[in-house]
Amino acid sequence: MSTPKRIFVKGNEAISRGALAAGMKCFFGYPITPQNDIPEFLSSALVEAGGEFVQAESEVAAANMLMGAAACGIRAMTSSSSPGMSLKQEAISYMAGSEIPGVIVNVSRGGPGLGDIGPSQGDYFQAVKGGGHGDYKLLVLAPGTVQEAYDLTMKAFDLAFKYRNPVLVLADAIIGQMKEPVVPRVPENRDPEEGQDWGLQGAKGRDPRLIKSLFLDDGALADQNLKLQAKYKAMQAEVDQELFLTEDAELIVVAFGSIGRIAKSTIRKLRAQGHKVGLVRPITLFPFPSEVLLDLAKQGKRFLTIEHNMGQMVEDVRLAIRTVADSAFHAQLPGNLPTPDDFEEPILKALEG
Amino acid sequence: MTQEIRVTNYPEVLTDRPTHYCPGCHHGTAHRLVAEAITDLGLVDNTILIGSIGCSVFIYNYLTLDAIESPHGRAPAVATGVKRARPDKIVFTYQGDGDLASIGMAEIMHCANRGENITTIFVNNTVYGMTGGQMAPTTLVGQKTTTCPGGRCRENEGMPIRMTEIIASLGGVAFAERVAVNNVKNIMKAKKAVAKAFEYQTKEIGFSFVEILATCPTNWRMTPLQANKRIETEMIPYFPLGNYKDVLAKEEK
Amino acid sequence: MPSRVEFREDRCKGCLLCTEVCPTGIIQQSSRFNQKGYKVTEIAPDRMNECKGCAFCAMMCPDYAINVFTTKQAKGGRK
Known part of the structure; x- marks a missing residue:
């Protein structure tokens, strides 16, 4: 084809x-x-x-x-x-x-x-x-x-x-x-x-089908929730994520969507300068790539979460790696269009530790 | 030689189980009229029921049809989705007055105005039944409810909404009629109106609407007989019965 | 021709709407309670033969609790 x-x-x-x-x-x-x-x-x-x-x-x-x-x-x-x-x-x-x-x-x-x-x-x-x-x-x-x-x-x-x-x-x-x-x-x-x-298609030649979310019988709602x-x-x-230069990275930037893609440009630039930075870009936000992050944390890497908000996904990142590491956070304020340059300073700061 | 025959024939689509409705509540009668209409028109296998929120949420327990339960007031929107997905099926909503005329006002108006080829059975008993008798958009002036304990007051709560008149005024509507089921004569008329509403859907000429004036003896704090009488003495004078739109009747003239 | 009314007492909720529409006025409240605690309706004693088989009671009943039967000459009966 x-x-x-x-x-x-x-x-x-x-x-x-x-x-x-x-x-x-x-x-x-x-x-x-x-x-x-x-x-x-x-x-x-x-x-x-x-x-x-x-x-x-x-x-x-x-x-x-x-x-x-x-x-x-x-x-x-x-x-x-x-x-x-x-x-x-x-x-x-x-x-x-x-x-x-x-x-x-x-x-x-x-x-x-x-x-x-x-x-x-x-x-x-x-x-x-x-x-x-x-x-x-x-x-x-x-x-x-x-x-x-x-x-x-x-x-x-x-x-x-x-x-x-x-x-x-x-x-x-x-x-x-x-x-x-x-x-x-x-x-x-x-x-x-x-x-x-x-x-739903009309109950021709079969029992009727019922699509509903009301479960009043004793235990029925518990069963539905289970x-x-x-x-x-x-x-x-179904967990899916993009990993970019994570293998030898000292610092992992976690960012999703457009911010992940912009952060990738920043990382390319910093790599050219010799900084060991990598990227995890979650593609599925639920399910969240917690295990991938935990594996990286266990390798001793540090984390910086960047989001175009005041800090939301960072909670899931911290939850994923909580037993071995923590994540720093950089807020790209809404109302601004971010550029790769905007992330340089926060990444370098996180690299310093 | 003589033979005994049964005069009453309940349609098969009506399940043989006791309803959860209170004594004297007209929902059972309204369900039966729907069941008879779709049975008589041969539509049972082809019909999809859109339930709503209120006492009648359990209608799917009484009619053996493919069914979906919609959020409060949204049945006409859900029905629109179903009908667009399955244009060859008969789709109807069954809604109360709180559901249709208050929280679902936008959905019913636009569904009707688009001329969605669906049928809405609107049961108006002037009160929120399932939640315990609160004031509805159709509660009559002076009628006492749990949220207007001194009686509905025109100055504060406005006048009760007459839905059939409003629906009839919209461009996409093929049929709109208000009926009651408080006596045999009115039941016969109601049966015809419900049947016509479904028949018009099969003709694919637009939205069809039947408002059924109904009792809620429990929340009206009345006996079933008193409540039934109230339909005649208080409801019909404010909500006049009759046909408000019939696009085919006009063409015949 | 004699007709007959059958009340499904387990379905009856004692609302009495049927009593009002009976043209011969032969339906009344009984003194019996069904399992749900409703006082069921019945045909007044010895008045079943007055039933005309109009089925107005069944039409009025919101609980499908009434069945009406009538008798007529069977088609094959004359052979």
Whole structure:
């Protein structure tokens, strides 16, 4: 098979194209910056592909539409940016509770409140700690390049159906608004029967199917929670991260998404000057690459976590390595567009120890 | 030679189990009307039920249909997702007045306005039943509830919302009717309206809506007979019965 | 033709909505309680023969607790 021709697109378009390649049939959107290119692109591209596009009356409604469509066992998606994500949490909790494989994209921006429309990683906690009410987890994928935005959106659908769990793609304004070349891959062998054995379709010739998150019978909710927790444990198999020059590194920088990619440039520059710095860029934020970090910690390496927020993922890094090491932290303040130079000083400072 | 025949035939889609509803509550009757409509139209195998939050959350225990439970007020949005994913299926929501006319006002308005080809059965009993009788958007002026113990006051809480009139005014709506199930005559009319709502969905001509005025004897602090009487004496005068929109009827004229 | 009403006493919640719609007024509250503690309805003693088989009671019952039967000449009966 020949390699598909490269295209030069924005991250938001790459996300949209990745979803189309994955076989998405329904998309439900609502305008909010900086994710607007996604509903705008899909309003024609998805319809041309024979799918359904709905501009919902609110993010609340868009997420609930996603819940309905995905409950039919078909591939469906919604996208938003940070303030809109807060509104979607209700439906996301219900989807997690009733095991519905919706895909959600957050092209995040600064907060809290209205914040700004620039990039930020302030939604990390919301993404990986549940976000809505109740004990649940989403699989969270964090692209660091436009190509990854394409690939991970495509993968999000596979994972959602594999685990019957909502999957969140956590990008930011940098990834969403940046143009890069992308190889538009196509998925390998998709199961044509996917979703057929549990999705809503009318109870013809079989017992009715019920998709719900209310469990009132004695012990029923306990059982459901145990079932969900077992699933979250199984998801540990999906851990993914980029390791860059970690082997001989004295200092490991931990950073995700666009910040991980910017930190990589800084590390390249510092390496050229002889500094032994490496990078761990978590690609799955849940499950988190705790074991990888712990292994590196056991080798005596030191850690610096850099985030585009006031310190969120650093808590997970510290939790992962707590028995042998600690992590320093550098906050890239939201409201600023970071450059590789911004990270030089904090890395050098951490190297000094 | 004579033969005994059964006059009452409950549709098979209605499960043979006792409901959890209070004595005299009209939900059971409303469920039966839905069951009869989809049975008579031959739609049982093809129908997907969108439940909502309130006493009727357990409707999926009484109708043997593929079903999903939606968050409070969001049934029309969930139904939109289901219908877009499965346009060949019959999709309906079953919602109470707190669910539909308060927390879910945005979802029902836009679902209807888009002309989603779904049916909504709206059970209006002027009170939040499951949570214990709080004031609803349809609570009548002067009606006492646990959150307006002195009676709903126009100055503070506004007037009760007449949903069928509002829904009928929206462009995407094919059928909107308000019915009651407080006597045999009204039940017959209600049965026709529910059947028509589902029939219109099969014709794919837009959103169909039936509001059923219903009792909540427990939270009205009334006996079932008193509550049933209240439908006639207090509810119907404020919520007039009748058809408010029927796009096919207009075409016939 | 005589008709017959059957109350599923385990389903009856004693709401009495059926008593109001019976055109012959033969339904009444009994003195019996069912397992759930509801005082069930019944046809007044010796008045079953007044039933017209209209099934209004069943139509009104929110609990599907009433079945109505009527008898008629069977089609094959004259052979």
